[in-house]
Amino acid sequence: MSLVRYAKHAAGGHPREVVLLKGLPCVWSRCAFCDYIDDNTTDEAWIQRVADETLAQVTGEFGRLQVVNSGSIQELPPGVQAGIRDLLKTKHITEFWTESYWAYRKRFDATRAFFGVDTHLFLGVETFDDDLRNGVLNKSMHWTGPDEVAAATDAICLMVGFKGQTRDMIRRDIDLLLTKFRYGIVNLFTENRLSHGLMDDEIKAWFCEEYAGLADEPNVDVLWTNTDLGVG
Numbered sequence: 001m002s003l004v005r006y007a008k009h010a011a012g013g014h015p016r017e018v019v020l021l022k023g024l025p026c027v028w029s030r031c032a033f034c035d036y037i038d039d040n041t042t043d044e045a046w047i048q049r050v051a052d053e054t055l056a057q058v059t060g061e062f063g064r065l066q067v068v069n070s071g072s073i074q075e076l077p078p079g080v081q082a083g084i085r086d087l088l089k090t091k092h093i094t095e096f097w098t099e100s101y102w103a104y105r106k107r108f109d110a111t112r113a114f115f116g117v118d119t120h121l122f123l124g125v126e127t128f129d130d131d132l133r134n135g136v137l138n139k140s141m142h143w144t145g146p147d148e149v150a151a152a153t154d155a156i157c158l159m160v161g162f163k164g165q166t167r168d169m170i171r172r173d174i175d176l177l178l179t180k181f182r183y184g185i186v187n188l189f190t191e192n193r194l195s196h197g198l199m200d201d202e203i204k205a206w207f208c209e210e211y212a213g214l215a216d217e218p219n220v221d222v223l224w225t226n227t228d229l230g231v232g
């Protein structure tokens with residue numbers, strides 16, 4: 001199945017162009033629900049080809065670009081990262097959104113500096129409940145608390161709708177997002193070939209009703225399905 005790799009996400013408080021690039025294998029590659037890494041490859045020529053074709057579609061019209069690559073931005077080959085940096089400059093894009101895993105946190109400052117514009121590294125926290133994040137989702141992301149995460153980055157992704165999540169856990173996660181971070185993306189859990197049995201329909205339904213207004217928060221994107229950004 002061919003993936004859509006370029007989209008315009010004009011809805012919400014932060015309209016942007018979004019590209020889905022191909023990347024090198026995720027350094028962790030073991031999160032329980034993650035099938036995005038099916039798009040990873042060690043074939044750098046292929047990665048470059050996809051990047052060239054996809055980035056050529058970027059116009060800069062919103063002044064904001066989001067790059068996802070089914071892993072961390074550091075897992076794009078140096079030439080692709082340099083191509084993105086140059087594109088930001090030539091298209092007068094002043095805000096850059098991308099993703100990075102916790103294992104790269106010591107490089108976050110250098111990554112932000114490299115791109116040379118206002119860069120926000122979205123960290124896939126999923127939940128601040130340590131047992132769920134590491135025990136159920138197998139994220140292998142350990143910290144002393146939300147403040148340590150907030151000191152490392154101002155942008156996170158949360159996930160809602162998996163087994164073991166309670167209403168109170170979700171309330172705490174959303175509160176932390178709104179109080180400690182500048183940007184957030186909340187993903188409704190979508191079953192895939194790896195996650196069988198992990199989804200909790202009841203908690204998802206509760207969230208959709210209870211937090212229907214969250215989509216109006218200017219700094220929060222709620223992705224009701226995993227292709228809501230238009231790519232994938």
Ligand code: SF4
Nearest residue numbers: 026029030031034071
């Ligand atoms: S760190 Fe991200 S890309 Fe890597 S396995 Fe986990 S969810 Fe997937």
